[in-house]
Amino acid sequence: MPVKDELTRRRYEKLVDRLESMMRAALKPQYEGYYGQLILSADDLAEMGELKNVRRAAREAGGRLGWKPSTHLTGGRLFVLDERDVPEEIEQLAAKATAETLDRTWRERQ
Numbered sequence: 001m002p003v004k005d006e007l008t009r010r011r012y013e014k015l016v017d018r019l020e021s022m023m024r025a026a027l028k029p030q031y032e033g034y035y036g037q038l039i040l041s042a043d044d045l046a047e048m049g050e051l052k053n054v055r056r057a058a059r060e061a062g063g064r065l066g067w068k069p070s071t072h073l074t075g076g077r078l079f080v081l082d083e084r085d086v087p088e089e090i091e092q093l094a095a096k097a098t099a100e101t102l103d104r105t106w107r108e109r110q
Contacts, residue, residue: 015048020061034090036067036082045078
């Protein structure tokens with residue numbers, strides 16, 4: 001393999017590892033790996049390289065975590081989301097947590 005191709009491959013693998021680490025760190029343990037998401041800012045994207053490569057690396061990193069990853073570019077940010085169907089018990093847990101957060105926020109504003 002030519003040196004340039006080997007260097008490109010190594011950079012890509014390092015990017016996948018970095019994104020996987022970021023995705024893993026963003027997971028909430030109580031959701032058992034579901035509801036995964038990662039939001040990369042325009043600055044993050046500029047640092048990481050070409051958008052097509054970042055998207056491909058993000059999908060690969062998500063796949064390593066068992067996600068059904070999708071990427072969406074909106075407002076200069078890249079959203080990486082886990083699109084798997086969520087088990088009902090995890091969905092109920094997340095709904096309860098969301099309701100509690102909204103209730104607490106509403107009370108703080110009163």
